[in-house]
Amino acid sequence: MTLATEMAMAAVGDAARATLPPDIAPPAAAPIRLALFSDTYTPQLNGVTRTLERLVAAVRERGGAVRVYTTTDPGAADHAGATGNTWRRPSIPFWAYPQLRIAAPILGDAYADLRVWRPTLVHAATPFGMGLAGRACARALRVPLVSSYHTSFSEYAKFYHMSALSAPGWAYVRWFHNSGVRTFVPTRAVLDELGRLRFRRLALWGRGVDGARFNPAFRSRAMRAGVGADDDTVVVAYVGRLAAEKGLDAALGAIREILSRPSHGAGGPQPRIVFAVAGDGPYTEHCQRAVAGEAAVRFLGPLEGRALSEFYASADLFIFPSATDTFGNVLLEAMSSGLPVIGARSGPTRELLAAGGGITFTPGDAHALATAILSLAADPARREVMVRDGTRYAGACSWNRIFDDLVGEYCDVIAGAEAIKP
Numbered sequence: 001m002t003l004a005t006e007m008a009m010a011a012v013g014d015a016a017r018a019t020l021p022p023d024i025a026p027p028a029a030a031p032i033r034l035a036l037f038s039d040t041y042t043p044q045l046n047g048v049t050r051t052l053e054r055l056v057a058a059v060r061e062r063g064g065a066v067r068v069y070t071t072t073d074p075g076a077a078d079h080a081g082a083t084g085n086t087w088r089r090p091s092i093p094f095w096a097y098p099q100l101r102i103a104a105p106i107l108g109d110a111y112a113d114l115r116v117w118r119p120t121l122v123h124a125a126t127p128f129g130m131g132l133a134g135r136a137c138a139r140a141l142r143v144p145l146v147s148s149y150h151t152s153f154s155e156y157a158k159f160y161h162m163s164a165l166s167a168p169g170w171a172y173v174r175w176f177h178n179s180g181v182r183t184f185v186p187t188r189a190v191l192d193e194l195g196r197l198r199f200r201r202l203a204l205w206g207r208g209v210d211g212a213r214f215n216p217a218f219r220s221r222a223m224r225a226g227v228g229a230d231d232d233t234v235v236v237a238y239v240g241r242l243a244a245e246k247g248l249d250a251a252l253g254a255i256r257e258i259l260s261r262p263s264h265g266a267g268g269p270q271p272r273i274v275f276a277v278a279g280d281g282p283y284t285e286h287c288q289r290a291v292a293g294e295a296a297v298r299f300l301g302p303l304e305g306r307a308l309s310e311f312y313a314s315a316d317l318f319i320f321p322s323a324t325d326t327f328g329n330v331l332l333e334a335m336s337s338g339l340p341v342i343g344a345r346s347g348p349t350r351e352l353l354a355a356g357g358g359i360t361f362t363p364g365d366a367h368a369l370a371t372a373i374l375s376l377a378a379d380p381a382r383r384e385v386m387v388r389d390g391t392r393y394a395g396a397c398s399w400n401r402i403f404d405d406l407v408g409e410y411c412d413v414i415a416g417a418e419a420i421k422p
Contacts, residue, residue: 037134189347253366357389
């Protein structure tokens with residue numbers, strides 16, 4: 001990175017910090033009082049928000065206190081301002097991805113609350129608007145800053161006609177994360193990648209799965225009937241956002257290839273296959289148009305609670321075509337629900353599926369994905385082996401252990417790390 005680039009990046013953070021008057025540090029012996037900053041939070045439905053909700057609950061269960069600073073959202077009961085322990089900063093939809101919100105990197109009236117509340121740790125879950133506000137807060141209050149790396153924004157930029165921003169995007173994201181005491185990453189593959197890119201002070205924060213909620217016991221004939229499947233049908237499921245960066249064009253190509261084969265359907269050498277999709281996003285209409293008129297493809301929209309549990313458990317195969325995710329939470333949920341998994345061959349996905357018995361295909365290769373689906377659909381014995389391996393691996397992914405480790409890291413940072421100097 002050039003000196004000019006570093007100075008420009010520093011100016012962004014300093015501009016945010018300029019809105020916050022300096023304050024004294026909290027007592028060194030204070031318990032965890034976590035100020036969490038994120039551009040995405042409930043009621044938005046994605047892997048990051050679900051993980052952050054669990055984080056908030058886990059810190060409170062372990063005796064800590066948490067306040068969340070995030071963006072306004074039309075679907076939130078606390079649409080703006082402060083409600084309970086959540087503050088929402090005025091925001092607008094991101095032009096390239098309207099389901100996401102962006103806010104100016106300032107705190108406004110929330111800072112008065114922070115000065116009184118006196119956090120002992122700031123965690124920024126985004127390097128942009130609210131994350132910059134969190135960084136400014138940490139500098140002003142002289143408390144440690146940690147961050148977590150959830151999304152490869154520079155990779156996502158390639159899917160939204162912003163490829164020119166990919167290289168400077170890495171430089172900016174590195175600058176942001178390196179300004180904290182820790183950067184938590186979800187997999188060893190991501191840790192190794194960021195290490196090669198000169199990110200510093202990296203630590204693993206893995207992911208777990210709720211085995212009581214995602215369990216084969218939720219298998220439902222009614223759910224299968226709802227997607228047009230009988231006992232002899234192989235249901236191929238996808239759960240997640242419908243967005244360009246999720247590899248869905250490869251999945252759509254595989255679906256069209258499979259459904260166009262003469263052998264597909266009752267009485268042929270291949271079992272009947274139906275495809276069921278749970279989720280929504282900016283690519284929804286594109287996906288629906290791509291398979292318009294195909295009765296063997298069902299779009300169910302976003303599912304939560306018991307309906308989501310039943311959806312997973314009622315399928316027979318799970319596909320994960322994304323090669324941009326830093327961690328596919330849905331992979332663990334699918335394995336825990338008793339599903340064999342086929343995933344695009346990226347570092348994080350390969351790491352998970354090697355441990356959980358899944359198989360991979362070349363990202364973007366619709367024919368390879370179709371071949372893998374057809375092979376497993378016709379081989380129930382192999383699927384049983386994959387189910388056994390996947391459920392065993394998912395069963396070892398305890399949220400309690402993961403959050404015990406993370407809270408331990410928090411305590412180490414509060415006790416011994418040097419806070420960012422104003």
